[in-house]
Amino acid sequence: MTCxxxxxxxxxxxxxxxxxxxxxxxxxTRKGKSARRPWFWRLFLRVFFIGVVLLAGWMVYLDAVVTSxxxxxxxxxxxxxxxxxxxxxxxASVSSGALQRELExxxxxxxxxxxxxxxxxxxxxxxxxxxxxxxxxxxxPRRRLSLNIYSDQVQDFRVLSGDPSPIVRLEPAQIGGIYPxxxxxxxxxxxxxxxxxxxxxxxAVEDRxxxxxxxxxxxxxxxxxxxxxxxxxxxxxxxxxxxxxVKNFFLTRDxxxxxxxxxxxxxxxxxxxxxxxxxxxxxxxxxxxxxxxTRAIHGxxxxxxxxxxxxxxxxxxxxxxxxxxxxxxxxxxxxxRHPERALSRxxxxxxxxxxxxxxxxxxxxxxxAQPLGVTNQxxxxxxxxxxxxxxxxxxxxxxxKQEDLQSEGLRIFTTLNPAIQYAAEFxxxxxxxxxxxxxxxxxxxxxxxxxxxxxxxxxxxxxxDPKYAGFNRAVxxxxxxxxxxxxxxxxxxxxxxxxxTLITPVEDKGFSLVFDDGRRWEPENYDKEQRGEVPLHKALxxxxxxxxxRVGLDVGIDAVKSTLQGFGVPGxxxxxxxxxxxxxxxxxxxxxxxxxxxxxxxxxxxxxxxxQVTDAQGEALSRYSLKVDQVADxxxxxxxxxxxxxxxxxxxxxxxxxTVPRELSLAGKTxxxxxxxDSWFAGFSGDLLAVTWVGRDDNGPTSxxxxxxxxxxWSRFMSQVPQHGFSPVVPDGVEYLWVNPGExxxxxxxxxxxxxxxxxxxxxxxxxxxxxxxxERRIRGWFEGLFQ
Amino acid sequence: MTSNTFKYAGLLALSLTVAGCASxxxxxxxxxxxxxxxxxxEAPQPPQTGEPRDEPRVERKSEQPDQPVRQTERTAxxxxxxGDALSPAARSLIQRADSLMASGETQAAVAQLERAxxxxxxxAQVYFKLSQAYVALxxxxxxxxxxLKGLSLAGSDASLQRAGWLLLADxxxxxxxxxxxxxxxxxxxxx
Numbered sequence: 001m002t003c004x005x006x007x008x009x010x011x012x013x014x015x016x017x018x019x020x021x022x023x024x025x026x027x028x029t030r031k032g033k034s035a036r037r038p039w040f041w042r043l044f045l046r047v048f049f050i051g052v053v054l055l056a057g058w059m060v061y062l063d064a065v066v067t068s069x070x071x072x073x074x075x076x077x078x079x080x081x082x083x084x085x086x087x088x089x090x091x092a093s094v095s096s097g098a099l100q101r102e103l104e105x106x107x108x109x110x111x112x113x114x115x116x117x118x119x120x121x122x123x124x125x126x127x128x129x130x131x132x133x134x135x136x137x138x139x140x141p142r143r144r145l146s147l148n149i150y151s152d153q154v155q156d157f158r159v160l161s162g163d164p165s166p167i168v169r170l171e172p173a174q175i176g177g178i179y180p181x182x183x184x185x186x187x188x189x190x191x192x193x194x195x196x197x198x199x200x201x202x203x204a205v206e207d208r209x210x211x212x213x214x215x216x217x218x219x220x221x222x223x224x225x226x227x228x229x230x231x232x233x234x235x236x237x238x239x240x241x242x243x244x245x246v247k248n249f250f251l252t253r254d255x256x257x258x259x260x261x262x263x264x265x266x267x268x269x270x271x272x273x274x275x276x277x278x279x280x281x282x283x284x285x286x287x288x289x290x291x292x293x294t295r296a297i298h299g300x301x302x303x304x305x306x307x308x309x310x311x312x313x314x315x316x317x318x319x320x321x322x323x324x325x326x327x328x329x330x331x332x333x334x335x336x337r338h339p340e341r342a343l344s345r346x347x348x349x350x351x352x353x354x355x356x357x358x359x360x361x362x363x364x365x366x367x368x369a370q371p372l373g374v375t376n377q378x379x380x381x382x383x384x385x386x387x388x389x390x391x392x393x394x395x396x397x398x399x400x401k402q403e404d405l406q407s408e409g410l411r412i413f414t415t416l417n418p419a420i421q422y423a424a425e426f427x428x429x430x431x432x433x434x435x436x437x438x439x440x441x442x443x444x445x446x447x448x449x450x451x452x453x454x455x456x457x458x459x460x461x462x463x464x465d466p467k468y469a470g471f472n473r474a475v476x477x478x479x480x481x482x483x484x485x486x487x488x489x490x491x492x493x494x495x496x497x498x499x500x501t502l503i504t505p506v507e508d509k510g511f512s513l514v515f516d517d518g519r520r521w522e523p524e525n526y527d528k529e530q531r532g533e534v535p536l537h538k539a540l541x542x543x544x545x546x547x548x549x550r551v552g553l554d555v556g557i558d559a560v561k562s563t564l565q566g567f568g569v570p571g572x573x574x575x576x577x578x579x580x581x582x583x584x585x586x587x588x589x590x591x592x593x594x595x596x597x598x599x600x601x602x603x604x605x606x607x608x609x610x611x612q613v614t615d616a617q618g619e620a621l622s623r624y625s626l627k628v629d630q631v632a633d634x635x636x637x638x639x640x641x642x643x644x645x646x647x648x649x650x651x652x653x654x655x656x657x658x659t660v661p662r663e664l665s666l667a668g669k670t671x672x673x674x675x676x677x678d679s680w681f682a683g684f685s686g687d688l689l690a691v692t693w694v695g696r697d698d699n700g701p702t703s704x705x706x707x708x709x710x711x712x713x714w715s716r717f718m719s720q721v722p723q724h725g726f727s728p729v730v731p732d733g734v735e736y737l738w739v740n741p742g743e744x745x746x747x748x749x750x751x752x753x754x755x756x757x758x759x760x761x762x763x764x765x766x767x768x769x770x771x772x773x774x775x776e777r778r779i780r781g782w783f784e785g786l787f788q
Numbered sequence: 789m790t791s792n793t794f795k796y797a798g799l800l801a802l803s804l805t806v807a808g809c810a811s812x813x814x815x816x817x818x819x820x821x822x823x824x825x826x827x828x829x830e831a832p833q834p835p836q837t838g839e840p841r842d843e844p845r846v847e848r849k850s851e852q853p854d855q856p857v858r859q860t861e862r863t864a865x866x867x868x869x870x871g872d873a874l875s876p877a878a879r880s881l882i883q884r885a886d887s888l889m890a891s892g893e894t895q896a897a898v899a900q901l902e903r904a905x906x907x908x909x910x911x912a913q914v915y916f917k918l919s920q921a922y923v924a925l926x927x928x929x930x931x932x933x934x935x936l937k938g939l940s941l942a943g944s945d946a947s948l949q950r951a952g953w954l955l956l957a958d959x960x961x962x963x964x965x966x967x968x969x970x971x972x973x974x975x976x977x978x979x
Binding site for chain 1: 816817819821822823864866869870871875876877880895896898899902903905907915930933936937939940941943
């Protein structure tokens with residue numbers, strides 16, 4: 001007030017200059033009246049002015065908010081992780097059940113088999129209509145396929161319609177995602193990809209004047225306000241699409257007046273800066289349309305996959321109507337939970353489509369007659385293979401930043417085989433339950449399954465509860481491997497064919513090693529027995545400790561260590577002799593890596609979980625190609641493979657054939673550590689390599705051995721999976737000869753104790769024994785001439 | 789270093805080998821459905837197949853095909869003298885790879901060959917083809933390794949062995965490993 005008085009006083013001198021003294025009081029009086037009126041006006045103007053300034057400032061602020069969010073990256077799009085696509089061709093290994101599960105995982109529906117995304121099954125006969133998929137190496141177009149499954153193999157494969165091909169890939173199933181912290185999931189689409197009928201329907205239902213208004217529609221707001229006043233609370237939105245976008249994009253969900261004001265201002269600003277289509281496209285990608293656990297489903301691009309397993313491009317009128325109808329209340333109209341509500345809402349939208357002439361009355365009738373047709377949620381559920389995805393993330397971390405994985409919408413094509421994963425999870429769960437039985441020990445387990453010749457990780461089990469995303473034993477539990485190390489000890493020896501063959505007698509006798517510091521080490525066999533001399537192959541197939549340590553010390557710990565490193569053991573390896581009995585610790589994944597070389601005749605094949613990573617548009621960012629690297633003589637590895645088959649037939653692994661068909665001619669090795677703390681089994685068939693560990697998380701003792709803990713799990717797994725038997729190709733420089741192993745001599749095939757054993761050429765025995773036991777020395781040159 | 793330095797002897801031999809193999813039915817490895825019963829008799833014959841069905845080879849004990857089957861057959865370690873032949877599906881992928889290679893899309897060809905490798909992992913030809921693709925990509929180290937892998941599956945098939953050794957000789961020469969190349973060539977001519 002002081003300030004205003006002064007203003008008046010300062011005015012007076014100026015007035016005085018032109019006023020007569022006589023009139024001045026009158027004038028002064030008049031002045032007093034008129035001065036009071038401007039005072040209110042000025043006050044009002046000033047308040048108004050300040051308000052305008054504040055508002056302008058606020059608008060500038062809002063404008064910055066609106067534009068900065070719109071100019072930058074509008075959405076953080078999670079990366080999608082896919083299983084390997086199933087290849088269908090004559091001879092493909094797949095059971096009818098596995099094919100059906102695979103189809104359902106990829107979002108196929110049982111149906112007539114002629115609409116894309118449906119299949120028809122009649123026993124072993126399938127008709128499948130694929131949706132097509134754009135792989136980086138080319139498009140798999142839509143096709144209609146016919147095939148039979150006999151004895152777990154695809155036969156009579158035919159392409160009924162579409163581009164003919166003897167081999168076709170199904171669309172890969174999405175098995176997980178790498179989500180941003182806010183857990184919003186979406187698939188970005190461009191307006192050009194959205195069918196016109198979709199946007200027209202959306203506008204007809206949500207905002208008919210979208211193309212004409214400036215962001216807000218006062219008439220609608222007025223109508224809404226009236227309704228709200230009548231109801232005494234906010235019951236109606238009357239929002240334009242732009243306002244809805246602003247609300248979701250920038251603001252909280254509270255229904256306050258201030259928020260309403262902001263919403264209106266920001267809508268105006270958004271319309272001022274951006275094209276209608278830009279706003280519409282952002283809306284299409286932003287809108288909230290459902291929930292899957294903690295994951296929020298946003299945007300119609302993801303919605304069409306989430307509900308129908310379809311690309312938005314391929315939606316039918318009834319599907320469009322359902323998705324548009326969902327905007328009003330994704331949870332209330334959730335078609336999976338409340339199908340009746342969803343159906344009536346959808347049909348209401350179809351009515352609108354017909355009323356606004358978007359579709360004919362005939363089409364509307366046809367659309368109303370359609371069932372909801374939503375897929376099972378399986379196709380887009382939460383990460384269902386947490387252990388596997390964990391390994392994928394670790395592999396990705398070598399080349400990608402976490403924030404890019406969470407926001408750039410990358411597509412990650414993994415090697416996971418859902419059928420194999422299913423079998424592995426089942427085997428672990430089933431067998432551990434049986435093993436524990438009445439005992440109160442809690443057993444845990446881990447399993448790794450790879451493709452024998454490509455090193456692709458097909459399945460990974462990190463514990464008994466495959467859905468638990470905690471401790472991943474397959475990757476993080478580093479445990480002593482016990483006798484799993486023995487094949488590498490003997491491989492090192494057999495690479496010196498002049499000193500060791502499969503029938504070389506090795507000593508199974510106790511001894512003690514005295515170290516420099518006075519400590520003693522006295523290894524013993526598991527059964528505490530000593531057998532004198534045994535042929536090398538038997539020492540390995542029966543997993544005797546004493547001969548192994550002797551052979552290992554003979555060839556040298558350094559040599560064994562270097563063999564192990566060549567096969568892929570990372571980091572340091574203990575040089576204590578106890579390493580020859582597997583005191584060295586490894587994770588199941590590392591064991592799978594080193595056994596890969598044994599399974600593939602000496603070729604180290606790096607394990608891979610990822611084939612390819614592409615950007616959101618499908619452009620390849622990185623490829624992880626098959627690599628092979630010869631790290632051992634194939635001939636020596638062949639001999640070890642022979643003994644690993646013998647292990648399954650006569651040695652420590654023989655109980656496997658109680659459940660596994662003998663035709664698989666499996667190769668494997670048991671491993672047990674002190675007091676049964678770790679029970680291991682590693683082995684392979686023609687197609688698969690699998691490593692199983694069973695033990696306790698607290699590293700406590702169990703009553704298990706490799707043969708009674710890990711092997712039953714392994715066998716249970718192998719018996720469920722159709723596959724090729726193991727029958728290695730005899731490499732160059734290896735010959736199979738009939739021998740009498742006890743006599744270290746060649747013998748005749750028909751003799752009782754004759755055994756057909758592979759030798760590296762030149763290392764075969766130079767004596768021959770008859771069936772009766774008469775030994776005679778052969779003339780070497782003659783012998784070689786006969787067999788070469 | 790370009791692939792021009794190659795004499796293409798290996799590649800030529802290889803293409804002949806792969807083409808030559810294209811007529812036979814696939815399969816050397818025995819297929820076992822879940823739970824066993826690998827016998828092909830269980831499955832009814834499909835009426836529309838013209839070609840004879842691939843039958844699992846049960847007899848693979850000995851190098852001599854005429855040798856009588858022994859009682860111990862089912863319990864002795866298994867082996868085979870040759871890798872698997874290519875299935876029609878694998879062959880079609882290799883043909884796709886060939887045309888991609890011809891149009892210079894070598895990386896795409898590798899992708900098709902890796903598909904072929906996954907469905908025919910015990911077939912030497914697939915690895916030789918991969919080797920050929922890596923030669924075109926001028927990644928001779930990988931090419932050499934794939935050739936070695938192919939050779940490990942060539943078994944007693946002399947034409948595959950010869951193709952592999954000649955290919956290996958070419959690659960080793962291109963890498964400057966003259967001694968290794970001579971050795972590989974000697975192996976090829978000894979066949």
